[in-house]
Amino acid sequence: MELHSDETIWYFFKKGESHGFSLLFKKYYPQLHVYGLKLSNNQELTEDCLQNFFIQLFENRERLGKINSLKAYLFVSFKRRLIKQLQKKQNNIPISEAQLFKTNFTFSIEEISIKQEIQFLCTSTLATLINQLSPRQKEAIYLKYYSEMPTTDIAEVMDMNYQSVLNTLQKAIKKLRIASENQQIKTILKKS
Amino acid sequence: MDNKNKFDLHYFLSDASFENWAKGLNKNDITYWNNWIHNNPEHIEIVENAKSIITGINFNQHYPSNEKIDQALASVLPKVDITSSTKTKFKNTHTINRTIITAAAAVLLVLISYTSYSYLNNSSTTNHKTNFGEIIDLKLPDGTSVVLNGNSEIWYKKDNPRLINLKGEAYFKVKSIPSTNAKFWVITEDLKVEVLGTQFHVNTRKQKTNVVLDEGSIHLELKNGEVTKMIPGEMVSFSNESKELTHQKVDTETPYALWRGGTYAFNEIPLKEVMYNLETTYGVKVQYESEHLKDLPISGGIPNQNLQICIAAIEKATGTRITNKENILRVQENPIY
Numbered sequence: 001m002e003l004h005s006d007e008t009i010w011y012f013f014k015k016g017e018s019h020g021f022s023l024l025f026k027k028y029y030p031q032l033h034v035y036g037l038k039l040s041n042n043q044e045l046t047e048d049c050l051q052n053f054f055i056q057l058f059e060n061r062e063r064l065g066k067i068n069s070l071k072a073y074l075f076v077s078f079k080r081r082l083i084k085q086l087q088k089k090q091n092n093i094p095i096s097e098a099q100l101f102k103t104n105f106t107f108s109i110e111e112i113s114i115k116q117e118i119q120f121l122c123t124s125t126l127a128t129l130i131n132q133l134s135p136r137q138k139e140a141i142y143l144k145y146y147s148e149m150p151t152t153d154i155a156e157v158m159d160m161n162y163q164s165v166l167n168t169l170q171k172a173i174k175k176l177r178i179a180s181e182n183q184q185i186k187t188i189l190k191k192s
Numbered sequence: 193m194d195n196k197n198k199f200d201l202h203y204f205l206s207d208a209s210f211e212n213w214a215k216g217l218n219k220n221d222i223t224y225w226n227n228w229i230h231n232n233p234e235h236i237e238i239v240e241n242a243k244s245i246i247t248g249i250n251f252n253q254h255y256p257s258n259e260k261i262d263q264a265l266a267s268v269l270p271k272v273d274i275t276s277s278t279k280t281k282f283k284n285t286h287t288i289n290r291t292i293i294t295a296a297a298a299v300l301l302v303l304i305s306y307t308s309y310s311y312l313n314n315s316s317t318t319n320h321k322t323n324f325g326e327i328i329d330l331k332l333p334d335g336t337s338v339v340l341n342g343n344s345e346i347w348y349k350k351d352n353p354r355l356i357n358l359k360g361e362a363y364f365k366v367k368s369i370p371s372t373n374a375k376f377w378v379i380t381e382d383l384k385v386e387v388l389g390t391q392f393h394v395n396t397r398k399q400k401t402n403v404v405l406d407e408g409s410i411h412l413e414l415k416n417g418e419v420t421k422m423i424p425g426e427m428v429s430f431s432n433e434s435k436e437l438t439h440q441k442v443d444t445e446t447p448y449a450l451w452r453g454g455t456y457a458f459n460e461i462p463l464k465e466v467m468y469n470l471e472t473t474y475g476v477k478v479q480y481e482s483e484h485l486k487d488l489p490i491s492g493g494i495p496n497q498n499l500q501i502c503i504a505a506i507e508k509a510t511g512t513r514i515t516n517k518e519n520i521l522r523v524q525e526n527p528i529y
Contacts, residue, residue: 113250
């Protein structure tokens, strides 16, 4: 449980206090860093882009309107900025988000730990399965369980409605569950 | 309503007790949902799906190390133009900082379920009252904003909306009327606050009145006739009973009245003071397993929009365990720490 709520942090940030800037930076730099790396697969570009993102956010703080969820707002705006940078790097050839996720958005074995639900899969199998999900499913899974974002925020970041996010999550999890159950059956058959 | 539509994923996912069942957390919830499933076997598929979504996947989050974050912050800070806001505060003493107001107002809109009531009685008095744990945001007829904390009350005569009576705790952003230099008063059992345009916080709990001034300047007229002036960042306490008056500097970086944005900010405050806040805003009783727990210091912000979250934050900050049984909070040592 964090000691400073987003409301508190945003309040000080908008006031233009260094305290507020540091609080926001310390809380969201790590999360956006990992999200950016997943999207771009490029550490240098992510870090440059992230620094500029915070600087511009601070410069524009007075022009920003009402924000429902700080986290969702930061994720969306950073994603947009990063994608623009990636396009610039590739000689302004437009890249679709789906394209990005296909090539870049992968999870390593070290990032996955196993708990009861899908315990019959080893981490490497689970990682492979997750990486095989559709780009949207991967992003939904990432935002929900890695970034621990509430569903309403995910809807904002992925520009989908609430119900579609639930459906996407459900489909993704179902795929993993079925794979786990098959594995379980195989194990039982082997034993007997 | 069509039952098939009612029991959709959202129905289960938005139910906190269902989440407890899925995570195997609360005995009552587990019993309840096991029974529910037994009686509603036709929904088993969707229940299973909802459960899988809640339990989900465990990721080991690989975030950059603290040193890396600090390094990055150190390289960004020189590039942002941060002006110390306390300096500007002193300059425009009688103007209200618009950006602060919008930020604070936006925050409140998100956090608060608005259930205030206003009524008129015979002498045409307007009255606003909050229940335990409720915070409301009010606009007085003259344009002054008031944020009223839980278990608090203000009332004023309709023909004089700049003379406010207060019981409990409130934050005022007084609208200044430069043309007439009209004053604004807040009256408590202990004292009277006289104001031009300003922002300040008044708390009348604990048989005394605390006033914290954020911006502007105010005069306090104590019940014993004494008059004292306050400067921004100062907290004055006065009790009519003990006739004790204290001036104290408070941390302006984390305003004393931040509860209106959903956080209590504390700076080395003993646990018993913090718990007293909970008693008055949520109407709970607090018991301590041993005396020394009362003096554990708390620093930082404690979210206050919900008792459960608030308790969890306090447990974390003090390393104690707090159980809630029928509105009696018991503070205990936590063997893990």
